[in-house]
Amino acid sequence: MPDLPRLEPHAPIYLDNNSTTPIDPAVLEAMTPSLTTLYGNPSNPSHRYGAEAADAIERARAQIAQLIGARPDEIIFTGSATESNNLAILGVARGNRARGDHVVTAATEHRSVLGPCGQLEREGFHVSYVPVDRQGRVDPTDLGRALTDRTVLVSVMAANNEVGTLQPIADLAQICTDRGILFHTDAVQALGKLPIDVTGWEVDLLSVSAHKIYGPKGAGALFVRRRSPRICLEPLLFGGGQEMGFRSGTVAVHNVVGLGAACVLADQRLASEPAKLLILRDKLKARFESAFPTIQFHGHPTETLPNLLNLSFPGIDGDELIYALGDVAIGRGSSCSSGSVDPSHVLTAMGIGREMALGSIRLGIGRFTTSDEIDKAAESILEAVTRLGGT
Numbered sequence: 386m387p388d389l390p391r392l393e394p395h396a397p398i399y400l401d402n403n404s405t406t407p408i409d410p411a412v413l414e415a416m417t418p419s420l421t422t423l424y425g426n427p428s429n430p431s432h433r434y435g436a437e438a439a440d441a442i443e444r445a446r447a448q449i450a451q452l453i454g455a456r457p458d459e460i461i462f463t464g465s466a467t468e469s470n471n472l473a474i475l476g477v478a479r480g481n482r483a484r485g486d487h488v489v490t491a492a493t494e495h496r497s498v499l500g501p502c503g504q505l506e507r508e509g510f511h512v513s514y515v516p517v518d519r520q521g522r523v524d525p526t527d528l529g530r531a532l533t534d535r536t537v538l539v540s541v542m543a544a545n546n547e548v549g550t551l552q553p554i555a556d557l558a559q560i561c562t563d564r565g566i567l568f569h570t571d572a573v574q575a576l577g578k579l580p581i582d583v584t585g586w587e588v589d590l591l592s593v594s595a596h597k598i599y600g601p602k603g604a605g606a607l608f609v610r611r612r613s614p615r616i617c618l619e620p621l622l623f624g625g626g627q628e629m630g631f632r633s634g635t636v637a638v639h640n641v642v643g644l645g646a647a648c649v650l651a652d653q654r655l656a657s658e659p660a661k662l663l664i665l666r667d668k669l670k671a672r673f674e675s676a677f678p679t680i681q682f683h684g685h686p687t688e689t690l691p692n693l694l695n696l697s698f699p700g701i702d703g704d705e706l707i708y709a710l711g712d713v714a715i716g717r718g719s720s721c722s723s724g725s726v727d728p729s730h731v732l733t734a735m736g737i738g739r740e741m742a743l744g745s746i747r748l749g750i751g752r753f754t755t756s757d758e759i760d761k762a763a764e765s766i767l768e769a770v771t772r773l774g775g776t
């Protein structure tokens with residue numbers, strides 16, 4: 386494995402891999418030609434520069450399709466998973482307005498799903514937010530009950546970015562398919578950590594992001610199933626008609642190539658990497674549990690991402706702990722609400738009390754985390770908790 390470029394020898398240990406991942410050196414290598422010699426415009430394949438850029442994009446399209454069991458012509462490249470989620474939710478709702486005005490999602494979704502849902506409400510649509518249980522799971526019966534004759538789209542994430550909880554996507558999608566309702570899933574956190582098969586899951590739309598799987602920031606994709614009748618999707622951007630008319634704008638070739646390369650690596654490592662992450666996570670968990678028996682873990686004990694721990698040390702404020710830790714980089718329970726004093730909407734929806742939620746921290750192990758780093762990080766965190774007067 387090529388070495389990961391480090392800030393400096395004593396840079397903090399990076400345990401925030403659900404927020405973003407470092408770029409894999411092999412991905413960087415794959416991207417370099419598109420940032421240097423292969424500078425053609427892929428929309429202009431009439432000369433060699435443009436043709437090679439267009440070929441590179443089509444190779445990347447096939448690579449991402451391969452990882453999720455899709456066909457290449459079912460992949461639309463976007464600038465981020467935030468854009469993919471916006472395109473899926475706004476695009477399907479606006480494109481199917483004549484059929485209905487109701488969308489269903491879950492209370493624990495990422496802001497990039499809740500944001501467009503809020504926008505739909507401002508446009509006159511109705512949105513239902515299905516609750517979750519204490520472990521963060523949606524009950525398929527609750528989803529079934531939320532559907533009406535006016536429902537056009539359901540969006541439920543595959544794996545939660547704050548607590549790691551996996552949703553029963555195949556069951557949820559089945560309920561929707563049976564009723565002719567389109568199903569979208571945000572699979573950003575699930576990609577590369579568990580097998581994804583859009584056919585087995587029977588989902589119609591699925592979002593991914595490159596920078597959560599050791600690819601570059603600023604690259605995402607949306608899977609849109611080719612079916613008849615065709616899924617009506619209204620674009621967000623209009624112009625040159627790139628990406629089959631769904632996403633105008635010159636494709637960022639280097640980023641798309643990086644996403645493709647990251648997908649190839651994820652595919653190769655799917656059989657071994659999640660198991661390695663799980664071993665490191667369980668080691669960290671066991672160390673915390675033995676030192677602080679009152680520690681609270683949030684999420685589901687088994688139906689969860691292999692690399693993530695969300696926890697609270699009773700009596701300790703999450704922010705204080707994060708700032709007290711000079712040599713370990715970790716996230717707050719919710720990275721997206723950083724800077725605000727509100728407890729995470731995910732933990733709140735799970736019924737976790739305000740104080741416990743404000744105390745929560747998130748640890749995310751990654752491809753480049755070593756066993757030695759886990760030992761050091763555990764001791765640092767435990768030392769800081771003790772210093773702050775924790776249990």
Ligand SMILES: *Cc1c(COP(=O)(O)O)cnc(C)c1O
Pocket residue numbers: 403404464465466467468495497542544545546571573574593594595596597603604605
């Ligand atoms: C990071 C993340 C996103 C947003 O992805 P970007 O590419 O950064 O826009 C969406 N959903 C989930 C679950 C995420 O973790």
